[in-house]
Amino acid sequence: MPTDDFIVTPWHVEGEIDYDKLIKQFGTEKISKQLLQRIEKITGESHFMLRRGIFFSHRDLGRILDDYEKGKKFFLYTGRGPSGHTHIGHLVPWVFAKWLQEKFDVNMYFQLTDDEKFYAKQNMTLEETRLFANENALDFIALGFKPENTKIIIDTKNIKTLYPIAAQVAKKINFSNTKAVFGFTNETNAGMIFYTALQSAPCFLEDKPVLIPLGVDQDPHFRITRDVAPKIGKIKPALIHNIMIPSLEGPGGKMSASEETTTIYTTDSPEVVKKKVNKYAFSGGQPDIEEHRKKGGNPDIDVSYQYLRIFFEPDDSKLKKIYDDYKSGKMLSGELKAILIEKINQFLKVHQEKREKARDKLDKYLLED
Amino acid sequence: MPTDDFIVTPWHVEGEIDYDKLIKQFGTEKISKQLLQRIEKITGESHFMLRRGIFFSHRDLGRILDDYEKGKKFFLYTGRGPSGHTHIGHLVPWVFAKWLQEKFDVNMYFQLTDDEKFYAKQNMTLEETRLFANENALDFIALGFKPENTKIIIDTKNIKTLYPIAAQVAKKINFSNTKAVFGFTNETNAGMIFYTALQSAPCFLEDKPVLIPLGVDQDPHFRITRDVAPKIGKIKPALIHNIMIPSLEGPGGKMSASEETTTIYTTDSPEVVKKKVNKYAFSGGQPDIEEHRKKGGNPDIDVSYQYLRIFFEPDDSKLKKIYDDYKSGKMLSGELKAILIEKINQFLKVHQEKREKARDKLDKYLLED
Numbered sequence: 194m195p196t197d198d199f200i201v202t203p204w205h206v207e208g209e210i211d212y213d214k215l216i217k218q219f220g221t222e223k224i225s226k227q228l229l230q231r232i233e234k235i236t237g238e239s240h241f242m243l244r245r246g247i248f249f250s251h252r253d254l255g256r257i258l259d260d261y262e263k264g265k266k267f268f269l270y271t272g273r274g275p276s277g278h279t280h281i282g283h284l285v286p287w288v289f290a291k292w293l294q295e296k297f298d299v300n301m302y303f304q305l306t307d308d309e310k311f312y313a314k315q316n317m318t319l320e321e322t323r324l325f326a327n328e329n330a331l332d333f334i335a336l337g338f339k340p341e342n343t344k345i346i347i348d349t350k351n352i353k354t355l356y357p358i359a360a361q362v363a364k365k366i367n368f369s370n371t372k373a374v375f376g377f378t379n380e381t382n383a384g385m386i387f388y389t390a391l392q393s394a395p396c397f398l399e400d401k402p403v404l405i406p407l408g409v410d411q412d413p414h415f416r417i418t419r420d421v422a423p424k425i426g427k428i429k430p431a432l433i434h435n436i437m438i439p440s441l442e443g444p445g446g447k448m449s450a451s452e453e454t455t456t457i458y459t460t461d462s463p464e465v466v467k468k469k470v471n472k473y474a475f476s477g478g479q480p481d482i483e484e485h486r487k488k489g490g491n492p493d494i495d496v497s498y499q500y501l502r503i504f505f506e507p508d509d510s511k512l513k514k515i516y517d518d519y520k521s522g523k524m525l526s527g528e529l530k531a532i533l534i535e536k537i538n539q540f541l542k543v544h545q546e547k548r549e550k551a552r553d554k555l556d557k558y559l560l561e562d
Numbered sequence: 563m564p565t566d567d568f569i570v571t572p573w574h575v576e577g578e579i580d581y582d583k584l585i586k587q588f589g590t591e592k593i594s595k596q597l598l599q600r601i602e603k604i605t606g607e608s609h610f611m612l613r614r615g616i617f618f619s620h621r622d623l624g625r626i627l628d629d630y631e632k633g634k635k636f637f638l639y640t641g642r643g644p645s646g647h648t649h650i651g652h653l654v655p656w657v658f659a660k661w662l663q664e665k666f667d668v669n670m671y672f673q674l675t676d677d678e679k680f681y682a683k684q685n686m687t688l689e690e691t692r693l694f695a696n697e698n699a700l701d702f703i704a705l706g707f708k709p710e711n712t713k714i715i716i717d718t719k720n721i722k723t724l725y726p727i728a729a730q731v732a733k734k735i736n737f738s739n740t741k742a743v744f745g746f747t748n749e750t751n752a753g754m755i756f757y758t759a760l761q762s763a764p765c766f767l768e769d770k771p772v773l774i775p776l777g778v779d780q781d782p783h784f785r786i787t788r789d790v791a792p793k794i795g796k797i798k799p800a801l802i803h804n805i806m807i808p809s810l811e812g813p814g815g816k817m818s819a820s821e822e823t824t825t826i827y828t829t830d831s832p833e834v835v836k837k838k839v840n841k842y843a844f845s846g847g848q849p850d851i852e853e854h855r856k857k858g859g860n861p862d863i864d865v866s867y868q869y870l871r872i873f874f875e876p877d878d879s880k881l882k883k884i885y886d887d888y889k890s891g892k893m894l895s896g897e898l899k900a901i902l903i904e905k906i907n908q909f910l911k912v913h914q915e916k917r918e919k920a921r922d923k924l925d926k927y928l929l930e931d
Contacts, residue, residue: 308729319726352725353931357688357718360677363753368737371752383740384732387756562722 201410202375204313206437212249212409219412221250221434231258236296241507242289242435250409252419253431257404261297267402267431269294270395272304272346275325276314278458279332281537282438285504286406289435291336293406294343302395302560303333304346309392312384323349330555332459335547340557348391353562355394363390365421374413393418396430409434438503443475443496459548463538470497470534471527477519478526489522490529497526497533505536570779571744573682575806581618581778588781590619590803600627605665610876611658611804619778621788622800626773630666636771636800638663639764641673641715644694645683647827648701650906651807654873655775658804660705662775663712671764671929672702673715678761681753692718699924701828704916709926717760722931724763732759734790743782762787765799778803807872812844812865828917832907839866839903840896846888847895858891859898866895866902874905 199208201215216223224243228251233239235258242248257267271290273283287303294301305326311319326347333345348355371377371386392414396403405415412434419429440455454473457466477495479485492498498519506512515532518524568577570584585592593612597620602608604627611617626636640659642652656672663670674695680688695716702714717724740746740755761783765772774784781803788798809824823842826835846864848854861867867888875881884901887893 308725311729312733319729349722349726349729353719353722356677356721356725360680360688360718360753363756364681364751366752367749368746368752368755369748372748377737379738379741380736382733383735383737383756383759384729386737387732387752390752 201437203411203413204375206410210437212436215409216250219250219409219416221252221409221412221432224249224251224254224433228254228258231255235261238296240289240292241509242285242503244509245502246436247285247503248289248406248433248435250434251432252412252415253429254404254433257402257431260402265402266299267297267404268300268302268399270302270304270398270403270405270430271407272306272392272395273329273333274306274310274313275322275329276310276317277325278460279329280456280458281500281504282456283329284332284336284459285435285438286408287333287336288504289433290406291338293404294338299342300399301338301343302346302398303330303338303343304348304392304395305329306348306388306392308348308384309388312382312388319349323347327555330558331548331551332544334551334554334558335459335544337547338558340554343558344560345555345558346395346560351560351562354398354560355391358394358397359387359390361397361425362393362418362421363387365424366390366417370417370420374417389414389417393421396422397427402428403430405430405432407432407434408437410437436503439475439496439499441469441473441475441496443494457537459541459544461541463541466537466541467534470530470537474500474530474533476526476530478529479522482525485525486522490519490524490526492516492519495519495526495529497529500533501536505533505540570806572780572782573744575779579806581805584778585619588619588778588785590621590778590781590801591623593618593620593623593802597623597627600624604630607665609658609661610878611654611872613878614871615805616654616872617658617775617802617804619803620801621781621784622798623773623802626771626800629771634771635668636666636773637669637671637768639671639673639767639772639774639799640776641675641761641764642698642702643675643679643682644691644698645679645686646694647829648698649825649827650869650873651825652698653701653705653828654804654807655777656702656705657873658802659775660707662773663707668711669768670707670712671715671767672699672707672712673717673761673764674698675717675757675761677717677753678757681751681757688718692716696924699927700917700920701913703920703923703927704828704913706916707927709923712927713929714924714927715764715929720929720931723767723929724760727763727766728756728759730766730794731762731787731790732756734793735759735786739786739789743786758783758786762790765791766794766796771797772799774799774801776801776803777806779806805872808844808865808868810838810842810844810865812863826906828910828913830910832910835906835910836903839899839906843869843899843902845895845899847898848891851894854894855891859888859893859895861885861888864888864895864898866898869902870905874902874909 199210269290271286307322307326310322311317330345396418415430415432422429442455457469475496477491479488519529568579638659640655676691676695679691680686699714765787784799784801791798811824826838844865846860848857888898
């Protein structure tokens with residue numbers, strides 16, 4: 194366990210994360226300017242999540258690009274632990290994965306780990322996590338993925354495909370490894386100990402290199418996969434990590450799908466969004482208007498601003514204006530919140546329509562064993 | 563780990579087993595005379611494996627009989643780890659299970675744990691264990707089970723049915739439990755740690771009590787299942803245990819499918835059987851004929867006699883005559899071996915024919931997910 198002031202594991206994120214420290218702690222690489230330029234050159238476009246450092250770290254992304262430039266394609270894989278409804282933080286790696294898929298014209302696998310959440314959550318049944326898996330799949334499909342090159346995996350549904358691959362991995366992982374990587378103890382349940390092998394399995398579904406866009410808290414799973422891959426004659430997965438999306442109540446933790454009051458769900462109504470942002474969104478503003486006008490606000494710790502930066506305002510010049518106006522005191526916290534509320538509700542209006550339409554299309558996306 | 567001179571775990575049996583001590587160590591119950599009489603009363607028959615103590619121990623067998631007499635049926639479940647061809651020791655619980663099935667008119671599930679043997683054997687691939695699973699299934703079918711009430715489970719093939727049940731069990735087992743029950747260490751692989759949950763799964767395939775005839779070395783798995791069952795709202799499995807079948811080279815270990823020279827396979831030719839018995843079967847006889855005639859042999863340690871007692875001579879009076887003749891010195895070791903060789907080859911002639919016919923029928927027995 195780290196001696197720092199923060200903890201990042203797949204099941205627990207706590208404290209204010211120092212991402213430079215985390216890169217050292219996890220042993221990943223920062224996305225350099227050169228690498229950014231290289232991606233822009235290949236894709237012909239600069240994605241705001243890259244240039245703003247929302248995706249900040251990687252493993253072997255250079256190798257993926259080397260191969261790609263030699264004509265060797267990769268495939269994409271990401272996923273979600275279905276412990277509740279999707280919240281807007283979950284959409285970050287999915288939207289970015291969508292962009293990667295379009296730019297590189299590659300296949301995509303999306304894993305819904307209903308078993309993992311059953312193992313990890315004392316009070317959840319497998320029926321509940323399976324239900325949320327179906328609900329979460331609708332959000333994923335709503336982002337515009339095509340069934341021709343995108344397959345959704347649900348662990349308990351696709352276990353026949355996953356298990357023989359997971360077994361190869363599980364044979365090469367011992368309890369010590371899971372202790373070292375996840376901090377497991379003698380009291381950790383046998384499902385959790387085995388589970389990481391199932392999260393590894395989709396890396397080897399195609400005989401090609403895989404690139405995984407994901408929240409950095411999921412990196413430990415793939416540290417194990419990368420250790421095991423050469424031992425079973427496979428290529429190590431490459432990763433590109435996004436930062437943790439703060440909860441409404443502010444930095445120090447990722448947005449959790451289990452906390453109603455600190456999370457905006459993709460299923461929230463405009464009224465609920467308005468209420469949540471106004472009531473709970475941590476503000477970088479001053480205690481009263483007079484002081485705010487004088488001293489200005491702090492956008493760097495203001496959650497509404499951060500949500501705009503991370504997801505809802507892709508236009509750099511518009512974002513800069515908001516930053517400057519808020520910092521100078523020209524823009525009040527309530528005004529900043531109003532901008533975010535409108536952006537979220539604009540997005541959710543379209544998203545929720547697509548999400549409902551996805552119900553009838555779900556079957557086309559589900560991986561066949 | 564026991565402080566006794568013997569070790570009995572699902573993956574390692576060593577030393578000369580004191581079965582009374584083992585009953586205490588495992589916490590099972592000896593099959594009492596009263597219980598034997600009760601079974602005879604219900605079935606109308608005394609099975610030689612019961613009256614000779616080949617099946618010597620149980621858990622909750624009385625409860626199964628109580629329920630049965632009240633009209634509540636149970637189902638049977640046993641299995642095999644497919645690490646090689648079937649040897650004659652494996653047939654003991656299967657033949658007994660067949661008898662139970664006929665007498666009680668109940669369903670039977672037979673689990674082939676190809677994943678377990680892959681996890682447990684450093685050098686075996688999943689393809690190899692799956693191949694042996696198919697081969698072992700032929701031996702099982704050859705014993706006369708009917709596809710109407712008998713289903714064969716192959717773990718990797720039926721994982722979609724097994725995994726959701728195993729997950730319920732795995733959530734209730736922690737690493738400490740597996741350490742205590744199996745002697746696992748920090749170096750034990752994650753597949754092995756999870757696996758016991760998959761061996762538990764068939765216990766809950768039907769909403770009825772289950773009775774499991776099995777080698778006593780497999781008891782630790784079901785000790786875990788029995789602890790977990792009430793926690794997931796299920797009935798504890800009942801067990802009936804057979805002794806370990808000695809290897810050709812004598813007591814101190816069970817017959818192992820991995821040791822060519824100490825094992826008789828169901829696929830062996832008459833010549834091979836003859837050679838193996840004559841060359842390797844541990845003899846209770848004296849060093850030379852003169853001494854043997856004078857002092858007599860010791861059938862209690864003679865492997866050929868033991869094989870007749872355990873499996874190949876169901877007729878008590880014939881067996882007693884062999885015992886007395888060998889003990890008195892009237893029968894020589896070579897003569898005793900000749901009796902066994904003939905018995906085995908008679909059995910295998912019929913068995914091998916049925917085994918080949920089973921190839922075309924295999925599909926009818928395989929559990930559909």
